[in-house]
Amino acid sequence: MTEKSNYRYLFIINPVAGIGGKKYFPEMIMRVFGEMDVIVETCFTTGRGDASRLVRENWERFDVFVAVGGDGTVNEVISAVAGTEKLFALIPAGSGNALGRELGLSMWPARALKEMVASHLRIIDTGKVNGRRFVNVCGVGFDAHIAGRFAKSKLRGPLPYVAHVLRDFMAYQPHWYRITIDEKTFRRKAFVVTVANTSQFGNNAYIAPRAKIDDALLDICILKPFPVGVAPDLALRLFNGQLDRSKYCEYHQGKEILIEGETLGYQVDGEPIINNQPLQLSVDGKSLNILVPGSIRKVAGLSFAG
Numbered sequence: 001m002t003e004k005s006n007y008r009y010l011f012i013i014n015p016v017a018g019i020g021g022k023k024y025f026p027e028m029i030m031r032v033f034g035e036m037d038v039i040v041e042t043c044f045t046t047g048r049g050d051a052s053r054l055v056r057e058n059w060e061r062f063d064v065f066v067a068v069g070g071d072g073t074v075n076e077v078i079s080a081v082a083g084t085e086k087l088f089a090l091i092p093a094g095s096g097n098a099l100g101r102e103l104g105l106s107m108w109p110a111r112a113l114k115e116m117v118a119s120h121l122r123i124i125d126t127g128k129v130n131g132r133r134f135v136n137v138c139g140v141g142f143d144a145h146i147a148g149r150f151a152k153s154k155l156r157g158p159l160p161y162v163a164h165v166l167r168d169f170m171a172y173q174p175h176w177y178r179i180t181i182d183e184k185t186f187r188r189k190a191f192v193v194t195v196a197n198t199s200q201f202g203n204n205a206y207i208a209p210r211a212k213i214d215d216a217l218l219d220i221c222i223l224k225p226f227p228v229g230v231a232p233d234l235a236l237r238l239f240n241g242q243l244d245r246s247k248y249c250e251y252h253q254g255k256e257i258l259i260e261g262e263t264l265g266y267q268v269d270g271e272p273i274i275n276n277q278p279l280q281l282s283v284d285g286k287s288l289n290i291l292v293p294g295s296i297r298k299v300a301g302l303s304f305a306g
């Protein structure tokens, strides 16, 4: 691998992620990185799957592949980079920005860029679901339903998420699932079953507050059916990192998870997948080289093992 001072960076920018245009991003990136004696190029994605393609097509020319966008863009880039010697980095510019928030990165792209100049290497886990990688969360139930709604929406940013949740929450019916965690099987009726590598959905909604990004474990949060009157308490707990202490939440950790059920559309890092296959999940410990800023700000839920 190339010495750090000679890293060659490819910034992969999703022009439709989050709110606000991205036209000025290449110039901003070149302003910050152009002053360093490193090779830097930028490119824009043109649609779903393009970020992975851009990594693959430029594999030999770069050492660091930087996702500039939200968790969907992150997922596409890490899917091509994890399990190899190449490096991943991130400039959060999406709607939920789960990984960026988990890592304590600035939500201001210009600032996150400056912080990236003085970054250091960490090695983190990724998850796999039916052969596909994820870095944040994968889930069935209401979150998958909302991911499907959001993917069809033209509006981006955090507010459309809230609008979809408020609109569909009352009518959503919990489903039965057969869940196997490291060979122990049980059945649960659940509103949400989330399997998490990091602690949040994005926007600081901590669905799995005990998750650590490098402990070689997946955290499983089962949110059981609850009376409508409890919803404000659960929402509060979701955002203050206390959901695991609710009696409606069942919390596990494991390495191999199987989820079976009749309604198995699921979400992977916020992207909806329509599929009726059982979900086979596993953790791939220390499988992603990631550059993170030198002084990570302390945020609730951010935790590295050890």
Ligand SMILES: Nc1ncnc2c1ncn2[C@@H]1O[C@H](COP(=O)(O)OP(=O)(O)OP(=O)(O)O)[C@@H](O)[C@H]1O
Binding pocket: 014, 015, 016, 017, 018, 019, 045, 046, 047, 048, 049, 050, 069, 070, 071, 072, 073, 074, 093, 094, 095, 096, 097, 098, 156, 157, 202, 269, 270, 271
């Ligand atoms: N040029 C493009 N036009 C339309 N869609 C694109 C384009 N480039 C990438 N995409 C797709 O846009 C989708 C949304 O991207 P992303 O998830 O990064 O942003 P977001 O949804 O706003 O943020 P977050 O996932 O953090 O909530 C992804 O499915 C991605 O594949």
